[in-house]
Amino acid sequence: MSKTAPVIIVIEDDPAIRKFLRTSLSTQDFTVFEAETGKQGIVEAGMRKPDLLILDLGLPDMDGVEVIKAVRAWSGIPIIVLSARNHEQHKIDALDLGADDYLTKPFGFGELLARIRVALRHANRTSENPQGELFTTDNLHIDLLNRLVSVDGQEVRLTPIQFRLLSVLVKNVGKVMTHQQILREVWGPSYQENAHYLRIYMSQLRQKLEQNPTQPRYLLTESGVGYRFKI
Amino acid sequence: MNLGAHSPIDTFGIKEPQPYRLDSQAGSSAYHGWVGYVWAILITAINALIGHFLYERLELSNLVMVFLLGVVFIAMRYGRGPSIVASLLGVGIFDLFFVAPYLSFSPANSQYLITLLAMLVVAIVISNLMINVKSQARIAAYRERMATALYAMSKELATCQTEQEIVCMAVKHLSHEFNSRAVILFADDVGCLQYPKAPELPESLRTVDLTLAQWTLDNDRLAGQSTHNRTLYFPLHDEDKVMGVLALLPMGHARIGLPEQQQLLETLLRQIAQALSRLRFAEQAKSTQIQIEAEQLRNSLLSAISHDLRTPLSTIIGSASALADDDSHLQASDRLDLSRAIVDEAERMALLINNLLDMARLDAGKIYLNKQWYPVEEIIGSVLTRQHKYLQKRSVKVTMPAGIPMLYVDVVMIEQVLINLIENAIRYTPASSALEITVDISAQTTRIAVADHGPGIPKGLEEKLFEKFYQTRNEAAQSGVGLGLAICRAIVEAHGGQISAHNRPEGGAAFELVLPLDEAPPVLAPEDE
Numbered sequence: 001m002s003k004t005a006p007v008i009i010v011i012e013d014d015p016a017i018r019k020f021l022r023t024s025l026s027t028q029d030f031t032v033f034e035a036e037t038g039k040q041g042i043v044e045a046g047m048r049k050p051d052l053l054i055l056d057l058g059l060p061d062m063d064g065v066e067v068i069k070a071v072r073a074w075s076g077i078p079i080i081v082l083s084a085r086n087h088e089q090h091k092i093d094a095l096d097l098g099a100d101d102y103l104t105k106p107f108g109f110g111e112l113l114a115r116i117r118v119a120l121r122h123a124n125r126t127s128e129n130p131q132g133e134l135f136t137t138d139n140l141h142i143d144l145l146n147r148l149v150s151v152d153g154q155e156v157r158l159t160p161i162q163f164r165l166l167s168v169l170v171k172n173v174g175k176v177m178t179h180q181q182i183l184r185e186v187w188g189p190s191y192q193e194n195a196h197y198l199r200i201y202m203s204q205l206r207q208k209l210e211q212n213p214t215q216p217r218y219l220l221t222e223s224g225v226g227y228r229f230k231i
Numbered sequence: 232m233n234l235g236a237h238s239p240i241d242t243f244g245i246k247e248p249q250p251y252r253l254d255s256q257a258g259s260s261a262y263h264g265w266v267g268y269v270w271a272i273l274i275t276a277i278n279a280l281i282g283h284f285l286y287e288r289l290e291l292s293n294l295v296m297v298f299l300l301g302v303v304f305i306a307m308r309y310g311r312g313p314s315i316v317a318s319l320l321g322v323g324i325f326d327l328f329f330v331a332p333y334l335s336f337s338p339a340n341s342q343y344l345i346t347l348l349a350m351l352v353v354a355i356v357i358s359n360l361m362i363n364v365k366s367q368a369r370i371a372a373y374r375e376r377m378a379t380a381l382y383a384m385s386k387e388l389a390t391c392q393t394e395q396e397i398v399c400m401a402v403k404h405l406s407h408e409f410n411s412r413a414v415i416l417f418a419d420d421v422g423c424l425q426y427p428k429a430p431e432l433p434e435s436l437r438t439v440d441l442t443l444a445q446w447t448l449d450n451d452r453l454a455g456q457s458t459h460n461r462t463l464y465f466p467l468h469d470e471d472k473v474m475g476v477l478a479l480l481p482m483g484h485a486r487i488g489l490p491e492q493q494q495l496l497e498t499l500l501r502q503i504a505q506a507l508s509r510l511r512f513a514e515q516a517k518s519t520q521i522q523i524e525a526e527q528l529r530n531s532l533l534s535a536i537s538h539d540l541r542t543p544l545s546t547i548i549g550s551a552s553a554l555a556d557d558d559s560h561l562q563a564s565d566r567l568d569l570s571r572a573i574v575d576e577a578e579r580m581a582l583l584i585n586n587l588l589d590m591a592r593l594d595a596g597k598i599y600l601n602k603q604w605y606p607v608e609e610i611i612g613s614v615l616t617r618q619h620k621y622l623q624k625r626s627v628k629v630t631m632p633a634g635i636p637m638l639y640v641d642v643v644m645i646e647q648v649l650i651n652l653i654e655n656a657i658r659y660t661p662a663s664s665a666l667e668i669t670v671d672i673s674a675q676t677t678r679i680a681v682a683d684h685g686p687g688i689p690k691g692l693e694e695k696l697f698e699k700f701y702q703t704r705n706e707a708a709q710s711g712v713g714l715g716l717a718i719c720r721a722i723v724e725a726h727g728g729q730i731s732a733h734n735r736p737e738g739g740a741a742f743e744l745v746l747p748l749d750e751a752p753p754v755l756a757p758e759d760e
Contacts, residue, residue, distance in 0.1 A: 088601075088643060106577070106581050108574070195603060195604075196603065196604035196605075196637065196753050197755065199604065199605055199606055199609060199637070200606065200637075200753075200755050202606075202609065203606040203608060203609060206608070206609075206612070212629075213608050213612065214608045214611045214612045214615065214629040214631065214668075215612060215615050215616070215627070215629070216612050216616065220613075220616055221609055221612060221613035221616065222613075223613050223617070223642060223643055223646050224601075224642055224643040
């Protein structure tokens with residue numbers, strides 16, 4: 001089966017970064033289109049039917065989060081945002097509005113590529129297999145359908161909330177989830193202010209699933225932003 | 232009933248501190264006046280009695296001397312008027328009772344007019360002399376008093392260290408010397424007078440008219456004392472400019488109008504102004520010194536930054552231009568080396584710039600802490616995940632007892648502290664040596680220590696390490712700007728905690744941050760499995 005090259009639109013006002021992204025992404029068999037402004041980016045996104053958007057949050061004509069809102073109004077395509085350091089709230093806003101991942105400038109190409117692959121895989125999986133059921137690594141086995149979790153062949157007993165939390169993270173494997181998103185999915189909309197609930201349950205999950213909870217392998221913290229389940 | 236002159240207020244006025252009047256009429260003042268005349272009559276009468284007893288034994292010319300003595304005494308004691316009265320009375324009595332025909336002014340006795348004249352002349356001359364002596368004494372006493380007042384104030388002013396102290400001292404002395412309420416007003420940066428902020432204005436000085444005071448300041452002239460507001464405004468100036476305005480509200484009798492008092496006031500004002508300008512000069516000198524020090528710090532910052540930014544930049548530009556100009560002479564492995572060098576040096580530069588930006592942000596004093604509850608293990612886990620790439624083969628041993636309470640911190644900042652400590656350990660210790668992170672708690676604090684097995688901290692530098700732009704000059708080690716630990720300290724202190732460094736007895740350095748456990752961490756009820 002012949003696969004067409006995935007289409008990526010880069011919305012970024014700095015020409016040097018656009019050039020770097022275009023050059024390096026083209027070598028990895030992506031078709032890259034560019035937009036200098038938010039408005040142009042929204043038009044391109046509607047026209048080109050891209051597989052993924054790379055969006056700089058600091059655009060000259062409009063806030064990057066406005067672009068996310070506009071795109072999310074009609075499309076669920078993965079969006080990776082680029083942001084400056086020390087702007088945690090900006091990242092959280094972007095993720096809460098539906099961005100899939102973020103990268104802090106300056107970033108390496110390897111990192112970007114990994115994020116793009118995760119985002120594309122996640123988009124494919126949710127469209128092809130919305131259930132998501134089985135995850136296995138060398139020592140961790142998670143069967144969401146049968147509510148079975150085992151570490152090194154040993155079954156691990158989870159509380160209902162721990163299981164719900166794990167399943168939310170596993171369903172979004174590789175993708176960064178903000179505290180708010182996880183709280184909403186696990187506890188419901190009225191628990192938005194109780195991020196420490198989430199942290200306590202994450203800590204409990206790590207105790208049960210990680211070999212070394214202070215050097216986690218699966219349940220990673222995105223400092224100041226949220227969590228990511230990594231396999 | 233006439234309340235004007237003898238109202239209780241006047242009676243009270245006598246009990247006030249003694250006024251220093253220089254009154255030329257003092258000798259014949261109303262109070263002394265009638266007493267003097269009574270004494271003149273009394274003494275003349277006594278003289279007449281003495282004359283009566285000595286009449287038989289003395290010659291008339293000698294008897295006159297008794298009366299003359301009385302006149303001299305009266306002139307010395309009570310001044311001109313009473314002594315003239317005593318002369319006239321004396322000659323009259325002498326003529327009537329001691330010279331025949333008795334009890335009549337006989338024309339034959341007109342020779343005693345000469346006696347009268349002589350007595351009058353003696354009376355006037357002596358009383359004038361006495362007046363002069365008395366006024367000299369008064370002037371001397373007044374001058375002494377003025378000198379004492381000046382000395383007392385200048386002595387106290389010399390010990391004043393702040394403008395506030397000078398003002399308090401000056402107000403105290405002025406109030407005492409002139410029996411008034413006083414306040415000194417200073418102009419702000421744009422030359423507008425302001426009410427003093429502390430201490431509060433005394434109640435009676437709430438009537439200070441800023442407009443009038445401002446006029447005094449702008450025109451360098453005395454103002455005030457209208458019918459409804461008796462406050463006076465004096466400009467306070469040093470050699471070239473007006474520094475402020477003294478508002479003086481006289482209490483009771485106004486004593487400020489007298490020229491001598493004004494002279495004293497002017498002298499005191501000059502003293503105050505001098506003390507103030509002395510202080511201002513000293514402050515100026517101090518702020519100049521601070522500026523010089525800031526300049527030196529800036530220079531050391533610039534030289535540190537330019538050195539530490541240029542070094543990686545040289546590698547980047549050199550390697551990148553070699554790649555860009557390559558006319559296919561470079562081997563594949565050379566290209567790889569060059570591009571890796573670019574990545575490494577660029578990352579080092581990014582780190583330096585991040586540190587500089589962090590320090591600038593922390594220095595600006597606007598540290599906004601986004602404090603939330605975090606489990607310590609999550610913080611350490613996140614830091615180790617982020618540093619995974621740089622830790623390479625090093626083992627990191629985390630020792631943490633169970634049941635450590637959550638920390639209420641800005642997690643991004645606290646992670647930055649731990650990252651800086653780990654980066655330092657990586658930079659200054661051998662590549663394969665292990666790191667240890669230890670967490671423990673006491674009743675009020677959580678302690679997190681990052682320890683290494685490196686060469687340790689040079690003796691005596693444990694504190695200096697946390698200073699801005701301080702670096703141990705270790706040529707072998709990759710240098711930083713010397714900001715990492717200064718950032719750590721700023722962050723930890725913003726959290727109300729402390730950070731310190733020491734060498735461990737078993738070798739290697741340990742950096743320890745102690746954070747207060749000032750609020751009870753939230754606890755969740757356990758859930759059924």
